[in-house]
Amino acid sequence: MRKAIAVIFLGIIGYYLLATFFNIPFGIARVLDGVGFKYLAMGVPDTGAANVVTSIVVNFRGFDTLGEVTVLFLAATGMGALLHHREPMKRSRQNASIIVKAGARILFPLIIILGAYVFVHGHLTPGGGFQGGAIIASGFLLMFMSYRSYHVNHVVISRVESLAGSTFVIIGLFGLVYGHSFLANVLPLGTVNTLFSAGVIPLIYIAVGFKVGSELTGLLDTMLKTVK
Amino acid sequence: MIYYVAAFSLILIGAYAVLVKKNMIKIVLGLSLIDSGVNILLVALGYINGKTAPIFSNPSLKAEGMVDPVPQALVLTAIVIGVAVTALALTIVIRLHDHHKTLDISKIRELKW
Numbered sequence: 001m002r003k004a005i006a007v008i009f010l011g012i013i014g015y016y017l018l019a020t021f022f023n024i025p026f027g028i029a030r031v032l033d034g035v036g037f038k039y040l041a042m043g044v045p046d047t048g049a050a051n052v053v054t055s056i057v058v059n060f061r062g063f064d065t066l067g068e069v070t071v072l073f074l075a076a077t078g079m080g081a082l083l084h085h086r087e088p089m090k091r092s093r094q095n096a097s098i099i100v101k102a103g104a105r106i107l108f109p110l111i112i113i114l115g116a117y118v119f120v121h122g123h124l125t126p127g128g129g130f131q132g133g134a135i136i137a138s139g140f141l142l143m144f145m146s147y148r149s150y151h152v153n154h155v156v157i158s159r160v161e162s163l164a165g166s167t168f169v170i171i172g173l174f175g176l177v178y179g180h181s182f183l184a185n186v187l188p189l190g191t192v193n194t195l196f197s198a199g200v201i202p203l204i205y206i207a208v209g210f211k212v213g214s215e216l217t218g219l220l221d222t223m224l225k226t227v228k
Numbered sequence: 229m230i231y232y233v234a235a236f237s238l239i240l241i242g243a244y245a246v247l248v249k250k251n252m253i254k255i256v257l258g259l260s261l262i263d264s265g266v267n268i269l270l271v272a273l274g275y276i277n278g279k280t281a282p283i284f285s286n287p288s289l290k291a292e293g294m295v296d297p298v299p300q301a302l303v304l305t306a307i308v309i310g311v312a313v314t315a316l317a318l319t320i321v322i323r324l325h326d327h328h329k330t331l332d333i334s335k336i337r338e339l340k341w
Binding site for chain 2: 002003006007009010013014017018021022024026027028029034035036037039040041043044050051052053056057061064065068071072074075076078079082083124125126128130134192193212216219223
């Protein structure tokens with residue numbers, strides 16, 4: 001009964017949504033001189049970053065990204081508060097097989113290097129701090145899953161996280177002091193499409209990469225420790 | 229067009245899980261599916277036929293030949309927020325399971341009045 005009502009209800013919603021969206025043609029330029037085209041035209045001369053999505057996320061809307069990092073921090077803090085236990089819990093999961101263990105040991109450094117590559121080249125290629133941080137955390141997840149005794153130092157993780165977060169804000173304040181606004185691009189822009197270009201964007205993305213990587217690693221560790 | 233259908237299928241499957249399923253972890257998975265569907269919809273709306281990714285990796289690329297970068301930047305933000313929401317929701321599920329010893333949301337009677 002519940003299922004039937006839900007299916008009918010969702011069918012009606014889906015029909016009207018699709019009927020509406022079939023009137024919106026797919027794959028044509030809708031706004032001819034909107035904000036997107038402004039970003040495409042001004043992105044490279046203004047910020048020096050070849051990747052326009054990165055220049056939007058870190059420079060044009062950098063304050064928004066600071067808020068986003070704060071949301072992630074709040075989620076990690078909330079998890080820590082909700083899962084707090086007086087006595088430290090031991091992880092007791094099955095030991096992985098020898099093949100998984102040996103493979104994880106080989107793959108772990110490569111995954112960390114890939115993550116670092118992705119966040120260092122955030123202004124040149126698809127990717128950036130958030131993606132690189134997630135890749136690094138997935139490397140740590142592989143280690144948590146393979147070795148039941150593997151653990152990370154929570155003090156180090158929270159230090160790295162606070163340091164990276166403060167770096168983001170301090171770079172922003174430099175923009176306020178030496179430039180015209182918070183998060184202004186005060187460093188020289190360099191040549192487009194080289195590693196040392198785009199001013200403060202790579203620095204901010206490296207900080208974001210460290211922050212997201214350490215935050216997600218801590219988050220995974222907190223969750224896995226609650227499994228009895 | 230197929231992208232709209234895929235996005236709405238994900239949204240509706242997620243909404244079905246939220247409405248019908250009683251296991252709290254499945255409800256959280258449903259929320260996550262709705263999230264993915266909305267992200268696909270936003271990126272599909274920003275796509276322009278025959279144009280390429282907004283990255284000036286080659287001097288021959290011109291701004292006229294690129295898709296709208298704003299939806300992609302928005303989705304980048306939305307994915308991270310989605311991860312945060314899912315993690316927090318799963319944390320609350322863990323605490324509820326500790327307290328009530330069940331994952332069945334209909335057995336948690338204090339929520340009803």
